[in-house]
Ligand SMILES: Nc1ncnc2c1ncn2[C@@H]1O[C@H](COP(=O)(O)OP(=O)(O)OP(=O)(O)O)[C@@H](O)[C@H]1O
Ligand SMILES: Nc1ncnc2c1ncn2[C@@H]1O[C@H](COP(=O)(O)OP(=O)(O)OP(=O)(O)O)[C@@H](O)[C@H]1O
């Protein structure tokens with residue numbers, strides 16, 4: 094499993110820095126092993142440098158920068174170990190308008206290999222999906238689904 | 250300090266349930282002491298019942314319901330111990346459009362006694378403030394303030 | 406494999422039988438605060454074998470069963486079914502596979518694949534084979550997107566191991 | 570008392586002297602991700618006496634000092650000043666009060682009220698008198714609005730005690 098881990102780590106690290114540069118439009122990011130001599134026990138650190146800034150302790154990053162860096166790492170893991178399904182529950186909440194658009198474009202790149210289910214309150218995100226469901230509680234306490242886009246049968 | 254605590258607890262509990270009903274448009278909420286016999290050590294539990302729903306473990310509430318319940322408790326503490334300043338950093342992020350409007354109306358009720366500083370990405374929130382500042386990083390890594398509303402001198 | 410349909414019945418805030426059809430690409434789910442969006446994410450996590458009630462935001466596993474509302478009585482069972490389609494089924498294998506999970510208020514749990522009773526382990530093994538095994542990065546719950554960044558180095562290692 | 574002005578110089582992402590004037594009512598602060606909005610909340614928390622660098626999102630107190638950018642060199646000191654106005658000053662007291670905090674990269678810290686060197690304790694006592702003592706509910710940091718709900722019962726008690 095030592096080789097398995099190192100192979101995954103190397104591939105994910107390479108993709109992570111590519112996806113980071115794509116989402117941030119520049120800058121640098123990479124992973125590093127806290128104890129490279131012991132691949133079976135070592136932890137993994139994250140370095141991230143948004144464009145124009147110095148490399149700093151990731152705890153100093155802003156709420157939106159942390160979310161975007163996390164998404165970059167998530168997608169890197171996805172590329173390595175493609176899973177047919179990905180659920181993202183309001184991941185756009187900390188992002189500004191420009192980054193919400195960026196995230197939408199990014200998801201559309203993957204949509205041929207992954208099915209995404211995205212919960213959101215953001216109108217920009219709603220416009221980039223392929224099909225849209227609404228959930229209501231017309232009857233208090235009882236959830237009901239409505240299909241709000243692309244017609245077809247009303248699921249209920 | 251026993252009397253001090255109980256006096257604060259009773260007043261905050263009463264206001265909390267009134268503010269909760271105001272923010273949720275109904276329902277019930279209240280605090281309760283985990284160990285009423287020992288006011289000096291006891292913990293404080295929260296019960297919240299959004300309109301039309303049964304009372305449940307607050308961990309089952311949704312992201313937006315938790316945020317609104319927290320804001321109700323916060324404002325109740327504010328009423329008891331008015332402080333001249335309140336900073337709210339993106340507290341509207343988990344809220345839907347209707348609840349963002351509700352929060353804005355609520356803040357405007359208090360604005361004669363409290364100065365609010367509100368960080369947000371939400372356009373609806375931006376429209377309800379008295380003065381608005383923008384922060385930019387035209388020069389990467391270096392924050393600069395711009396006054397975007399109600400004219401006066403450009404701070405820099 | 407692709408996800409085709411999710412059916413909820415008596416799960417959390419869905420007392421009535423509810424079917425959600427998934428098309429390829431991106432499916433958006435919208436609605437007011439507290440209407441049941443994250444409960445759908447929980448249903449997906451649960452039917453795929455999630456055993457910790459904490460990860461389902463409950464105080465006990467019983468909290469997945471509809472607990473009643475102003476007008477409706479609590480139910481005795483929660484049921485979720487996930488239908489998957491194998492786009493290239495090998496000779497003799499089914500094109501559609503349905504996994505089902507039930508939980509009864511007294512504590513009984515039942516699992517089925519294509520209607521046949523199986524153990525939880527069988528469901529987890531099936532999902533592992535088709536790439537749905539590790540849910541830690543396939544389902545990002547509300548408010549937890551930055552967990553990867555805030556996690557300790559050892560926890561990040563575990564996530565990479567799951568992907569390996 | 571009302572808040573009139575906040576001045577930042579060398580604090581976090583504000584290397585240049587920056588003055589923010591507050592009017593009565595609600596002041597909004599907007600801008601793209603990572604531009605410095607939460608750093609302003611941190612500046613308010615810090616000048617009012619916050620001692621834990623963790624609550625300022627840093628790894629050490631030194632992280633409050635501007636650390637440089639692509640083009641600018643790191644600075645050696647962070648300084649924040651808060652000007653307050655007393656709407657009904659009693660006979661002989663100042664109408665305006667300015668509290669100032671400085672931190673030097675080597676570890677020195679200086680505090681001033683109206684230009685006169687004081688200890689941190691003096692600033693904290695002054696703020697307590699005017700109702701700005703307990704910051705736990707006056708400054709809600711990003712992502713922490715639901716902390717009151719997720720906290721343990723004893724922590725909630727402590728918050729109520731602060732308000733008492
Ligand atoms: N077992 C149960 N029985 C009945 N209702 C339940 C049960 N479990 C959860 N709920 C209800 O479901 C609601 C939460 O739903 P959910 O978290 O899915 O909302 P949401 O649509 O994600 O909202 P938000 O936009 O605020 O995140 C709560 O109000 C809760 O009372
Ligand atoms: N000591 C420092 N020196 C230089 N830059 C710093 C320092 N401390 C923090 N920063 C920078 O400040 C930025 C974060 O700013 P802040 O958290 O205020 O953003 P924000 O406007 O709140 O963004 P968001 O909308 O994403 O929450 C980070 O990019 C970080 O690099």
Ligand SMILES: [Mg+2]
Pocket residue numbers: 182311312313442443444547
């Ligand atoms: Mg939700």
Ligand SMILES: [Mg+2]
Pocket residue numbers: 155156157338606607711
């Ligand atoms: Mg911020």
